[in-house]
Amino acid sequence: MDTHEAAVSPAQGGRPRVPPPRPGKGLIAALAVSGICVLIAMGIVLANGSPTGFGVSFALGLAPLPILLAAVLALDRLEPEPRLNLLFAFAWGAGIAVVLGVLLELGGTMVLVRAFGVGERAAETATLVAVAPVVEEALKGAALLWLIWRCRREIDGPTDGIIYASMVGLGFAAVENMIYYSAAFTETGTEGAVGLFVLRGLVSPLGHPLFTSMIGLGVAYAVTTRRRGGFLAVPLGYLGAVLLHGVWNGTSALESLPALGAAYLLELAVICALVVVTVRERRRLVALMGVHLPAYLGTGLVTPYDIGMLGSLSTRRQARRWARGIGAGRAMSDYQQAATELVMLHQRAERDGTGPGELAAERDALLAAMARAREGFVPRSPSQPQPA
Numbered sequence: 001m002d003t004h005e006a007a008v009s010p011a012q013g014g015r016p017r018v019p020p021p022r023p024g025k026g027l028i029a030a031l032a033v034s035g036i037c038v039l040i041a042m043g044i045v046l047a048n049g050s051p052t053g054f055g056v057s058f059a060l061g062l063a064p065l066p067i068l069l070a071a072v073l074a075l076d077r078l079e080p081e082p083r084l085n086l087l088f089a090f091a092w093g094a095g096i097a098v099v100l101g102v103l104l105e106l107g108g109t110m111v112l113v114r115a116f117g118v119g120e121r122a123a124e125t126a127t128l129v130a131v132a133p134v135v136e137e138a139l140k141g142a143a144l145l146w147l148i149w150r151c152r153r154e155i156d157g158p159t160d161g162i163i164y165a166s167m168v169g170l171g172f173a174a175v176e177n178m179i180y181y182s183a184a185f186t187e188t189g190t191e192g193a194v195g196l197f198v199l200r201g202l203v204s205p206l207g208h209p210l211f212t213s214m215i216g217l218g219v220a221y222a223v224t225t226r227r228r229g230g231f232l233a234v235p236l237g238y239l240g241a242v243l244l245h246g247v248w249n250g251t252s253a254l255e256s257l258p259a260l261g262a263a264y265l266l267e268l269a270v271i272c273a274l275v276v277v278t279v280r281e282r283r284r285l286v287a288l289m290g291v292h293l294p295a296y297l298g299t300g301l302v303t304p305y306d307i308g309m310l311g312s313l314s315t316r317r318q319a320r321r322w323a324r325g326i327g328a329g330r331a332m333s334d335y336q337q338a339a340t341e342l343v344m345l346h347q348r349a350e351r352d353g354t355g356p357g358e359l360a361a362e363r364d365a366l367l368a369a370m371a372r373a374r375e376g377f378v379p380r381s382p383s384q385p386q387p388a
Contacts, residue, residue: 026150031088037095041175044102045182053185053193060197061178064205065170072166072209075159075278078285079340085151089143089164093171093208097139101172102179104135125253133211133245140168140208141215141238148219153352156344157285158220159278165216169209176208177201207248210270214240217277224351244270285340286311292346293339301370302339310339323377331376338369 046054076086108131112123144164147155155161177200184192218237222230244266251263289310296302309319316336323332345366349359 024150027084027088030146031084031091034088034091034095037099038091038175039095041095041098041102041179044099045175045178048179049182049186053182056185056190056193057178057181060181060193060201061174063197064201065174068170068205068209072163072170076163078282079156079160079344080337081154081160081163082151085147085154085164086167089147089167090171092143092146093140093168093173094175095171097136097143097168097172098175098179101132101136101139101176105132108135129246129250129253132249133242136172136208137211137215137238137241137245140165140172140212141219141234141241143168144212144215144219145234148223152223153348155220155223156347157224157281158217159281161216161218161220162213162274162278163216165212165214165219166209169207169212172212173200173205173208204248204264204267206267206271207245210267210274211241211245211248213270213274214238214244226351282313285343286313286316288343288347289339292343296342296367299367301367301374306339310336326377328377331373334373335370335377338366338373342366342370 042054042058045057049057073086105127109120109123109127112118112126113120118126144161147164155164177197180200181193181196184196188195215234215237218233218235218240221233221237225233247266248263251259254260290307293302293307293310297304309315319336320329320332323329342363345359345362
């Protein structure tokens with residue numbers, strides 16, 4: 001079977017899909033190590049309390065995840081990232097970053113107490129405010145550096161950096177919260193664990209994803225820019241993550257309501273800025289449809305109407321709504337996704353200098369997927385209704 005035929009083979013439910021790249025050995029190994037570290041982290045939670053406390057902590061740690069994951073993945077609908085990469089990012093945060101973070105922070109506290117004679121309470125506060133942000137953001141950011149090294153082509157803009165960083169942060173927050181809930185349960189029972197859940201799981205669930213998103217923005221800029229010194233965006237992003245994290249931990253240590261309110265306002269401002277960044281990038285991406293797709297008018301897979309439909313988020317939604325009305329909603333979604341991937345392929349080729357052979361192979365696979373999807377919604381007779 002040649003490349004073209006493989007690309008149009010139907011997947012489950014008859015959905016046309018371009019075959020995903022084969023997972024690399026490095027990714028599989030990293031997932032395995034991360035999984036082992038997740039088990040170690042669960043062992044830490046269990047060792048610090050009773051089985052009942054573990055069950056309560058586990059349930060409270062997972063409770064907000066469905067909503068938070070849905071919010072992050074909603075940003076990923078226009079040009080979805082490989083699921084295995086997203087799983088790796090989450091597992092890294094929940095496993096490697098948490099385990100190493102706990103060990104390094106405990107070590108830092110012990111050094112302050114034994115080497116410098118600092119009181120235990122003061123050492124814990126110093127670790128919380130000064131050590132934890134530096135260590136935790138470095139460990140979470142390491143996952144993004146690994147993605148640059150192994151999956152560079154999957155990062156096409158700031159939204160991708162935010163998505164991967166948020167997945168790392170959500171994994172880290174879920175397991176770290178379990179550790180805190182377990183300690184609270186041991187000290188004060190269910191009431192203490194639930195009270196802490198309100199603060200960490202409901203009031204401030206986006207802390208870690210938000211902090212690490214600064215690194216994600218730096219990584220995305222470094223990958224996509226052609227400017228000299230673009231790599232400096234990575235340490236600058238790390239610095240921003242550490243500062244945000246440190247401000248949040250510092251206000252928590254102060255236990256001052258006005259200071260905590262100021263920290264919330266700062267987080268809200270950063271969240272609004274990230275939303276603006278993602279919205280602007282989406283609009284930029286769909287605007288590129290009119291730049292690259294006209295070259296494919298002669299293939300019969302793209303018409304001037306299609307270019308107009310793909311060129312804005314509102315017309316994309318209208319087209320999917322029309323297609324659902326004739327039972328072809330999935331085909332329209334597949335067509336839009338393949339066309340978007342085709343445009344991103346051209347963007348990456350211009351940015352990275354992709355070889356003509358590799359470009360042609362991926363282009364033909366995407367065109368084949370578009371052809372297969374198009375069969376599901378192109379009218380077969382003049383009487384079939386057309387989209388408005």
